[in-house]
Amino acid sequence: MAYKVAVFAGDGIGTEVIAEALEVLKVVEKRFSLAFTCEKALAGGCSIDAHGVALTDSALRVANESDAVLLGAVGGPKWDDPKSTVRPEQAILGLRKELSLFANLRPIQVSRHLINSSxxxxxxxxxxxxxxxxxxxxxxxxxxxxxxxxxxxxxxxxxxxxxxxxxxxxxxxxxxxxxxxxxxxxxxxxxxxxxxxxxxxxxxxxxxxxxxxxxxxxxxxxxxxxxxxxxxxxxxxxxxxxxxxxxxxxxxxxxxxGSMGLLPSASLGEGKKGLYEPIHGTAPDIAGQNKANPLAAILSTALMLRMSFDQEQAAQAIEKAVDDVLASGYRTGDIAQPECRLVSCTEMGKLVREQLQKQ
Ligand SMILES: NC(=O)c1ccc[n+]([C@@H]2O[C@H](COP(=O)([O-])OP(=O)(O)OC[C@H]3O[C@@H](n4cnc5c(N)ncnc54)[C@H](O)[C@@H]3O)[C@@H](O)[C@H]2O)c1
Missing domain, CATH: 3.40.718.10 (Isopropylmalate Dehydrogenase)
Structure with missing residues (x-):
């Protein structure tokens, strides 16, 4: 099966966590004989810098022509002027409106491996x-x-x-x-x-x-x-x-x-097309430092596979890989515990991919 995914990495850690999510999708592609055509477009602050608006018509067209949208997060101090009429979050509101997404689903499960860190x-x-x-x-x-x-x-x-x-x-x-x-x-x-x-x-x-x-x-x-x-x-x-x-x-x-860095979300309308994103923002305090937890973005791809593409097996494989990595004691800074093994954003992404390949 072949699917078109519109990718809006956005700003701050959005770009870092979406990069890891896309690498995970490449492994899923091979393991489950699927094909993803991922088309990248700008949304949020990066689009304001490049085009003067948070979302261009051509970016909207990329979203419209896709089977699902994957989004990082938008915004940051650089674009925070309250008097500005152009604001990064207009991108998200624009995408929701254009795609008629009226229900935002946020699943919350407590991992048994993290229960003591809450x-x-x-x-x-x-x-x-x-x-x-x-x-x-x-x-x-x-x-x-x-x-x-x-x-x-x-x-x-x-x-x-x-x-x-x-x-x-x-x-x-x-x-x-x-x-x-x-x-x-x-x-x-x-x-x-x-x-x-x-x-x-x-x-x-x-x-x-x-x-x-x-x-x-x-x-x-x-x-x-x-x-x-x-x-x-x-x-x-x-x-x-x-x-x-x-x-x-x-x-x-x-x-x-335990952390916003763990939670995915799906925004859905009447049809199968959805927008999938971690619930967190752009985390300016850690952006650019390879410290972000990519698991929420990676788990958002699992939701996309389940809800928009009906690929339940692939979705479960990603969720199991994440669970296995947590079971092995690897943690990013936001969920770190004294006895754990602290890893960076890219290391966490690699660990999930390795688990996915091993299954
Ligand atoms: N959907 C979106 O695009 C979205 C959602 C919320 C906030 N924002 C924007 O993000 C910017 C920052 O907002 P904020 O600070 O209120 O919320 P935030 O979610 O970006 O960060 C809150 C705290 O959680 C930490 N955090 C968040 N995600 C993390 C992750 N994946 N790994 C590790 N730590 C993580 C941050 O370091 C920070 O300390 C603002 O410009 C805001 O408008 C965007």
């Missing part, structure tokens, strides 16, 4: 296997008005949360479908005691739930969810949330796994 107790983490489905195209990130202005008593600012029932229903259907393939439990997060959008979210979710009587469904208020996630994370299977609640909860949930 700030949480091992007995809380043992067996955690959940996935957060975050709505990606609505809510406060897109609602209008969103502005500052001068009012009668001085500075004022306003943001708007807006959702249509269609946006809620498609996100909930995607979440129910996912729950059906897993442990058949879905938790919907809202703030229905306060917000009108949340009350509609809950109403529509209950309507959709009737189509999935085999899935156990519950509503949880977002403030309580923040607490439950660190008190009893293993009770959750699929968690569905609107854009901002999902954004905050996924960063909280990432700490269950």
């Amino acid at each position: 700030t949480l107790k091992p007995e809380v983490l043992q067996g955690v296997d959940l996935i957060v489905v975050r709505e990606l195209t609505g809510g406060v990130y897109y609602g209008k008005p969103s502005e500052r202005r001068m009012g009668a008593s001085g500075r004022e600012a306003v943001d708007t949360i807006f959702y249509t029932e269609g946006e809620v229903a498609r996100l909930m259907r995607a979440s129910f479908e996912l729950a059906r393939k897993r442990r058949k439990k879905l938790t919907s997060v809202d703030k229905a005691n306060i917000m009108a959008t949340s009350r509609m979210w809950r109403e529509v979710s209950h309507e959709v739930a009737k189509e999935y009587p085999d899935v156990q469904y519950e509503d949880v208020l977002v403030d309580a969810m923040a607490m439950h996630l660190i008190r009893r994370p293993k009770d959750f299977d699929v968690i569905a949330a609107e854009n901002m609640f999902g954004d905050i909860l996924t960063d909280e949930a990432s700490m269950l796994a």
